[in-house]
Amino acid sequence: MHLCKMQLLDGKKTAKAILNTVKIDVAQRAATGKKIPHLAAILVGTNGASQTYVNSKVKACNEIGFISTLIEYEEEVSEMKLLDKIQELNEDMSVDGILVQLPLPAHISERKVIEAIAASKDVDGFHPENIGRMIMGEAEAFIPATPYGIMLLLEHNNIPTKGKHAVVLGRSNIVGRPMSILLSNNTNPGNCTVTVCHSRTQNLNEICSQADIIVAAIGQPEFLKAEMVKEGAVVIDVGITRLEDASKKSGYRLVGDVDFEQVAPKCSFITPVPGGVGPMTIAALMKNTYKSCVNGD
Known part of the structure; x- marks a missing residue:
């Protein structure tokens, strides 16, 4: 017997509300002759x-009135050429945010590319300087877009986090690690007791079943099962994988890291896939770009 009424944490709806606010702010900047945010994506x-x-x-x-520039290169582009382009964008005063879509081809060092982006324009929040500022809880840090999006989702939907036990599945630099830091920060949302689990964790089921909040970010489809989740838990599903499905017109269906059908009835809140964390990542990226623009005033 499930005691709690499950509610969907609707990322689409929340992202829309956040982006509408940014859109109004941009229109006000434009009306007063101030600079409009400009994102360059590679x-x-x-x-x-x-x-x-x-x-x-x-x-x-x-949609929200930003200027955007999309720069596309063939798979074979040299690392040098890419780094030169980043340097050019760093020096271009009209550009507020620089984003290089990962993963990159094997011959290009992701680390070099991430470190080449000026920290003040690193709206993806991957530069070591921004990661360091985030760990120190500094307000000017650009927080990686997916973890930031999740924090915005928790905040917007008034999900209580203070004193809760949060379990983060996965320790990637893009999601797992920053997520664990943000949830443990002395902020709201935040103030959680955080356990980070990964492929070497023992008693994983036991740890998960004690969690008030679970963030699943391991890239394994439908990994989190019902027996790993306690009644009333909040479950955030970061994963997205295409599984073949002959019954679908596209020939595939999208699933997350959570076995949604089985887990959802036990949750107080759960994010859908798609339409959960994905739209929030984009909303967070736009907020970072807006912030970078305002910082330049």
Whole structure:
């Protein structure tokens, strides 16, 4: 018998509300002759998922009145050429945010690319300086877009986090690690007791079943099962994987890291896939770009 009424944490709806606020702020800046935020996005190669992500970021820019520039390179582009372009964008005063869509082809060092972007324009929040500022809880840090989006989702939907036990599944630099830091910060949302789990964790089921909040970010489809989740938990699903499905017109269906059908009835709140964390990541990126623009005033 499930005691709690499950509610969907609707990322689409929340992102829309956040972006509407940014849109109004941009219109006010434009009306008073102030600079309008400008995001430059770089896409290397023809990875389908990356193209989709970049296009949705450019579309979001257009919808809220940002200027956007999309720079596309073939898979074979040299690391040097890419780094030169980043340097050019760093020096271009009209550009507020620089985004290089990951993953990059194997011959290009992601680390070099991330570190080449000026920290003040690193709206993806991956530069070591921004990561360091985030760890120190400094307000001027650009927080990585997905963890920031999740924090905005919790905040907007008034999900209580203070004193809660949060379990983060996954320790990537893009999601897992920053997420664990943000949830443990002395902020609201925040003030959680955080456990980070990964492929070497023992008693994983036991740890998860004690969690008030679970953030699943391991990239394994439908990994989190019902027996790993306690009644009334809040579950945030960061994963997105295409699974073949002959019954679908597209030939596939999108699933997250959570076995949604089984887990959802036990939750107080759960994010859907798609339409949960994805739109929030874009909203967070737009907020970072807006912030960078305002910082330049």
